[in-house]
Amino acid sequence: MKKLLKLTIATSLIIVSNSAISQTKTTGESTARFGVKAGVNLSKYSGKNSYDYSPSADYANNIGFNFTAYGDFGISKNFFIEPGISLQNKGSKLKANEDLFYGFESFKFKQTVFTIEIPVNAVWRIPTGSAGDFQLSAGPYIGFNIAGRNKLEGNFVAGPTVDYPALKFVTNTKDIDFGDSNDDDLKTIDFGINAGLTYRLNNGFLLSGNYGWGLTNLVPDNKRDGDDKLENRVLSFSVGYSF
Numbered sequence: 001m002k003k004l005l006k007l008t009i010a011t012s013l014i015i016v017s018n019s020a021i022s023q024t025k026t027t028g029e030s031t032a033r034f035g036v037k038a039g040v041n042l043s044k045y046s047g048k049n050s051y052d053y054s055p056s057a058d059y060a061n062n063i064g065f066n067f068t069a070y071g072d073f074g075i076s077k078n079f080f081i082e083p084g085i086s087l088q089n090k091g092s093k094l095k096a097n098e099d100l101f102y103g104f105e106s107f108k109f110k111q112t113v114f115t116i117e118i119p120v121n122a123v124w125r126i127p128t129g130s131a132g133d134f135q136l137s138a139g140p141y142i143g144f145n146i147a148g149r150n151k152l153e154g155n156f157v158a159g160p161t162v163d164y165p166a167l168k169f170v171t172n173t174k175d176i177d178f179g180d181s182n183d184d185d186l187k188t189i190d191f192g193i194n195a196g197l198t199y200r201l202n203n204g205f206l207l208s209g210n211y212g213w214g215l216t217n218l219v220p221d222n223k224r225d226g227d228d229k230l231e232n233r234v235l236s237f238s239v240g241y242s243f
Contacts, residue, residue: 031074037208037240038067044092047219047229062110064089066236072123080123082137088115090234091148107154113176113186117143119194132201141212143190143232148176150185180220190216190232204243210236 041064070084094109121139128134153171178188196210214232217224 035242037238039238060093113148
């Protein structure tokens, strides 16, 4: 897995470098522009029957972060190709207040996932005079889940005895296992598409919004039962600078 990740990153960097060199040779000057941006993620899962959770459970937004380094390479005056590499904090929250889940009367579950993503977007620039320009972007991404944590809290039905009350509050945390076996929590690789809107000032500062639509069912194949399904949905807001 580490070798695949290193190879993918190296390949992306080679493509970026070759694009910049090619443009310099063709036009006499590079039309490449590089930038960084960071911000907040509102992420949750789309799915059903996942991990046998209660039918009354609802996915809620998990607040995380994003950090991205990218390059813009001009194809024409107002059209760019934008590859990048990004650290994304994703996951979801889950709540249920009825129907028992593995002995719980009610519970709160939070899954936090750290992902390295490699997006490649097509960007259309819409100038707005001397102030700056709008940029519409869309394209695919591949994500590599590298770390994560599960946290479960709830009222456990332990039974009305002297030693165990009828309800007992418990909390449990566990590192996420990535893979495709029955013992794993989530798949390692995620594919999806991005769509975003950015306003870039002529001094280089920018504000950006993006929506990531995961297309991969993250439930491991060997753990899947019937229609079990989890897909990423991530709304991001970022500020940044390009030069």
